Amino acid sequence: EFKANVKGLAKLAHIFKLPAVITTSAANGPNGPFLPEVRALLSEAKVVARPGEINSWDNSDFVAAVKATGRKKLLVAGVSTEVCVAFVALSAVRAGFEVYAVIDASGSWNKLVEEAAIKRMVQAGVQPVTVIGVGAELQGDWRNPTAEQFGPWMGENLPFYGNLIGSFMAAKG
16 A cells, blocks of 8 residues: 555656655665656656665755755655654755645554654644645646546546546546
8 A cells, every 4th residue: 555655646746747856865775775666657856865864854965956846845755754754844844845744655664653753743834645635636626637647547546436537438438
């Protein structure tokens, strides 16, 4: 489920042409390389290799890459909600960004840890969101040109919706 949500978020970035910055700490060490499926979906994304900083905001190349997008609203996801997501989200808020933590595209080893991380972030102004919520908010209106890609994306990422979009596509011919 986690991996599917991560890939779903990457597909949203692709559909809506959102700038993306990919980073991992110590890719040749304990954290391993970034998911190849996501890199393939976001082939144009800036990739920042951090030599070891746990908080990606502590890496000047990462901060420069984020600022280079020109965006003030950030969607953040990571392997660990309590560490990877919370640390960078809290730092980005302090730097003046509006931050949305995509909780279901971020990992956690138990519910208590996840809830504590979310509470900490919310107190600092980070807004928790889900992949489906992000997609629907970006789409905004079914008349937008991205609907041709977004409808099937919803079917892939929200199983019960797959029935609706499947019948619509069949009727459409």
